Amino acid sequence: MDEQELRATLRTSLERHAAEADVTAPVADRARGEVRRRRRTRWSVVGAAAAVALAVGGAAVATGGDDPAQGPSTVDEGSADVTPTSTDEWRTEYWGGVAVDVPADWGYGGAPFDDGTACYPEAMIGPDGRRLRTSGDRGWVGRPIGATDVCALVPNAWEPSAPYAWLGAGVEPGTYEYDNGYVQETIEVEGVTVTVGTTDAGLRSRILATARGGEPTRCQHTYPGVPEATTGFFDSGDDGPPYAWVCAYRVVESPNIVEDGTFRLSYAAKVAPEAAADALAAQDAAPVQQVDCDYQPHEFVVLATGVPGDTYTRTVYETGCAGGTVHLVGGAKEMVAAGVKPWAHNGIPAVVYGPTGGRGAMIDSFIGPQG
Amino acid sequence: MTDRATAAEPGFDAWVEARVPALLRFGYLVTGSQQAAEDAVQSALVSACEKWSRISRRDDPDAYVRRMVVNAHISAWRRSGRRESPVALVRDATVTDPAQRVVENDAVWRMCSALPPQQRAAVVLRFYEDLEYAEIATILDVAEPTVRSHVHRALAALRRELDSVDGVDSADSAEES
Known part of the structure; x- marks a missing residue:
C-alpha cells in the first residue's frame, strides 16, 4: 500500500466511523440549559467591576519577564x-x-x-x-x-x-x-x-x-509552549542585587480565555538567590535524564535567576515528565529533591502537580496524586 | 439576586442548529465514543454561547468551537487520568472486500485510539475535515511542524497496524494450508 492509498484508506475509514455518530443527540438544548442554569443560580451582576478598576490606578508597565529577547525587567515593588x-x-x-x-x-x-x-x-x-x-x-x-x-x-x-x-x-x-x-x-x-x-x-x-x-516581575506572563533553558547577558546597563523568581505555568482551560492552549503564569514568588543557586547546583550534579518524554505537557516551572546588568538564566522544571525533568542550559537532568526543595514552598505545593520523588522525597513540594 | 437567565445570544441558535451534526461527528472521531463526543460538544457549546458576542465576530467561529471540542476532550482525558485502550482486533479469516474493509476500519480506529488527544485531533482535522496544516495549527494552537509531525506519526502507526494485520493473516493462511 503506497502513501496515497494509505491516506485514502484513512479518509474513507474516518468517514465511515463518523457516520456512526448519533447526530440527533440534543446537545444544543443541553448547552442552552446549562447556560441558563449558570446565569440563574449563581450571580447577580452589579457595576462594581468598573468602579474598582478605576480605583486601582497607577498600573505598572507590562514586562517581558525572563524573555531573553526583551531582557528581564526591573523589579519595582513599590510601583502600585x-x-x-x-x-x-x-x-x-x-x-x-x-x-x-x-x-x-x-x-x-x-x-x-x-x-x-x-x-x-x-x-x-x-x-x-x-x-x-x-x-x-x-x-x-x-x-x-x-x-x-x-x-x-x-x-x-x-x-x-x-x-x-x-x-x-x-x-x-x-x-x-x-x-x-x-x-x-x-x-x-x-x-x-x-x-x-x-x-x-x-x-x-x-x-x-x-x-x-502589568506588575513587573521576572516572570513572563505566558509561554506558547515549554520554553528552552537559556542564559545570556542583559542588554541594559542597569545594575542591582542578584534575583531569583520561581514562576509556575499551566494551560488554563476556561471559556474566559479564547486563546486556549497557552501556558499562563499560575504562581510567582521571589526566592532567595542563595537558595536558587543551591537548587541549580544540585540539579547540575543530578543524573542526565535518559527519558525523552512523548506527552502533552500541562504545566512547568521556570526558575529565573540573574544579576541585573550582568547575566540571566532560565531553568525549566518539567514536573510531569518522567518523574521530573530539569532543563538546564547544559542539558536535561533528572529532577532531584535537592534541586526542588529550595524553591518549592509557599504556594507551590498548592499550585503545581509533581512527582513524589521516590520514597516521598518531594511529597511535600507539590500537589501529589491524592492532593 | 438579579435573574439574568435569558435566551441564547442572538445568532447563536441558528448557527448551532446548522453545525451540531457536524460537530458531533467531529467530536465522535476526536473522542472515540458517543458519550464523550456529546460531553465535549456540549461543553464547547456552553463556552461558545457564553462568549458568542465575541466569538461571532471572528472570521471562523467553527474553528473556535472545534478547538473547544478538542480542548474539552483533552481536559476530560486529563481529569480521568486514563488513556483509551485500543479496541479489540476484529478480523475475518475470509479475505473478501467487505472483510478487508472491516480490517482497515478496525486498524484506523485502533490507531486513533492509541494516539494522544491532540495528535488524534490533528489526524481528524487533516483527513476528515480536510483542513490545511496551517489551519490545524491555528485550531490546536501549536506550530505547523508539530501538526505535520502528528500526522506523519499517525500515518506511520497506521501502516504498522495494517502491516501487522497482513502479517497475522499471512501466518494464519500458511498454518491452514
Whole structure:
C-alpha cells in the first residue's frame, strides 16, 4: 500500500466511523440549559467591576519577564499606589498578568473551575507551604487548580467559613451574598477574574483595590509552549542585587480565555538567590535524564535567576515528565529533591502537580496524586 | 439576586442548529465514543454561547468551537487520568472486500485510539475535515511542524497496524494450508 492509498484508506475509514455518530443527540438544548442554569443560580451582576478598576490606578508597565529577547525587567515593588502600607503583613499573589495583594498569613486552597467545582475551598496549605491539619478560620488564596479530590459545588452546596481571594476562578463579575453573612465580590482585570469573599467589607474593598495588571516581575506572563533553558547577558546597563523568581505555568482551560492552549503564569514568588543557586547546583550534579518524554505537557516551572546588568538564566522544571525533568542550559537532568526543595514552598505545593520523588522525597513540594 | 437567565445570544441558535451534526461527528472521531463526543460538544457549546458576542465576530467561529471540542476532550482525558485502550482486533479469516474493509476500519480506529488527544485531533482535522496544516495549527494552537509531525506519526502507526494485520493473516493462511 503506497502513501496515497494509505491516506485514502484513512479518509474513507474516518468517514465511515463518523457516520456512526448519533447526530440527533440534543446537545444544543443541553448547552442552552446549562447556560441558563449558570446565569440563574449563581450571580447577580452589579457595576462594581468598573468602579474598582478605576480605583486601582497607577498600573505598572507590562514586562517581558525572563524573555531573553526583551531582557528581564526591573523589579519595582513599590510601583502600585494602592499597595498596603505594611509589606510585612501583606504579600502579592499572581495569576496570568494580574497581581493581587492579600494578608500574608493567608494560606492556599482551591477556587471554582468554570463548572463551579472547587477543590478544595478552604486553606489547605499554610502560607509557608506546609500542609495544614485544620483550616480553621485561616483565610486563603484559591486558584482553579484541583489541589485535592475533596471538592464542593460553589456556591450552591457550600458556605465559606473563612475569608478568601480567588484568582482566575470560574465566576462572573458581580456580587453574591451567602446566608451566613459572607459577601463575595468578583471583578475582572485584564480578562482575569479576581474574587474576594469576606464578612469584612473594608478588607474586601482593600484587596480588590490592589488587583492590577502589568506588575513587573521576572516572570513572563505566558509561554506558547515549554520554553528552552537559556542564559545570556542583559542588554541594559542597569545594575542591582542578584534575583531569583520561581514562576509556575499551566494551560488554563476556561471559556474566559479564547486563546486556549497557552501556558499562563499560575504562581510567582521571589526566592532567595542563595537558595536558587543551591537548587541549580544540585540539579547540575543530578543524573542526565535518559527519558525523552512523548506527552502533552500541562504545566512547568521556570526558575529565573540573574544579576541585573550582568547575566540571566532560565531553568525549566518539567514536573510531569518522567518523574521530573530539569532543563538546564547544559542539558536535561533528572529532577532531584535537592534541586526542588529550595524553591518549592509557599504556594507551590498548592499550585503545581509533581512527582513524589521516590520514597516521598518531594511529597511535600507539590500537589501529589491524592492532593 | 438579579435573574439574568435569558435566551441564547442572538445568532447563536441558528448557527448551532446548522453545525451540531457536524460537530458531533467531529467530536465522535476526536473522542472515540458517543458519550464523550456529546460531553465535549456540549461543553464547547456552553463556552461558545457564553462568549458568542465575541466569538461571532471572528472570521471562523467553527474553528473556535472545534478547538473547544478538542480542548474539552483533552481536559476530560486529563481529569480521568486514563488513556483509551485500543479496541479489540476484529478480523475475518475470509479475505473478501467487505472483510478487508472491516480490517482497515478496525486498524484506523485502533490507531486513533492509541494516539494522544491532540495528535488524534490533528489526524481528524487533516483527513476528515480536510483542513490545511496551517489551519490545524491555528485550531490546536501549536506550530505547523508539530501538526505535520502528528500526522506523519499517525500515518506511520497506521501502516504498522495494517502491516501487522497482513502479517497475522499471512501466518494464519500458511498454518491452514
